[in-house]
Amino acid sequence: MYNTSVNQYLREHIRTVMDWPAPGVQFRDITPLLQDAKVFRVLIDAFVHRYMDPALRPDVVAGLDARGFIIGSVIAYELGVGFVPIRKKGKLPFTTVEETYELEYGSATVELHVDAVKVGHRVLLIDDLIATGGTMMAGKKLLEKLGAEVMEGAAIVDLPELGGSAKLRASGLPLFTLVNFEGV
Numbered sequence: 001m002y003n004t005s006v007n008q009y010l011r012e013h014i015r016t017v018m019d020w021p022a023p024g025v026q027f028r029d030i031t032p033l034l035q036d037a038k039v040f041r042v043l044i045d046a047f048v049h050r051y052m053d054p055a056l057r058p059d060v061v062a063g064l065d066a067r068g069f070i071i072g073s074v075i076a077y078e079l080g081v082g083f084v085p086i087r088k089k090g091k092l093p094f095t096t097v098e099e100t101y102e103l104e105y106g107s108a109t110v111e112l113h114v115d116a117v118k119v120g121h122r123v124l125l126i127d128d129l130i131a132t133g134g135t136m137m138a139g140k141k142l143l144e145k146l147g148a149e150v151m152e153g154a155a156i157v158d159l160p161e162l163g164g165s166a167k168l169r170a171s172g173l174p175l176f177t178l179v180n181f182e183g184v
């Protein structure tokens, strides 16, 4: 956790939408954090303050499709490093590596351009939310296929009851999240 008051401020601006996208699901909607200029700045600065520390400064930020693009690209810009998108299959034009992972029903595939990172690059991997952890784990595997090191995974929201953050940490990936929702 970053800082209690910042955490609480951000939590208050996350909208919970009941029964979306399916009955019984409480969707944690981060769009209200983005639409208010002050909240957006507090959000981005929470990440930038952490990763501008020379010990934690990445070579590249990788964002997961699609909300990871919104925050990841701004964080990369502020840190003065490059940004690379990890996209759902079929969206990237150049040669890619791909990784398929299981969803609750079916599977999904994500892709990354083969020249997106260099061997040995220290990469910060960003998404809006960690639920089962499948998406972030797939992103980590893609970056590692190209010889990069994912130095940390970061997200605005963690849903720990779904087990994703524990699974990611158990795989050796350090995680940084700002808001933790115990009920899902």
Ligand code: HSX
Residues within 6 Å of the ligand: 064, 065, 066, 067, 127, 128, 129, 130, 131, 132, 133, 134, 135, 136, 164
């Ligand atoms: C949501 O699913 C978020 O935006 C993330 O990209 C992803 C998190 O779910 P999970 O892969 O951790 O279960 O659409």
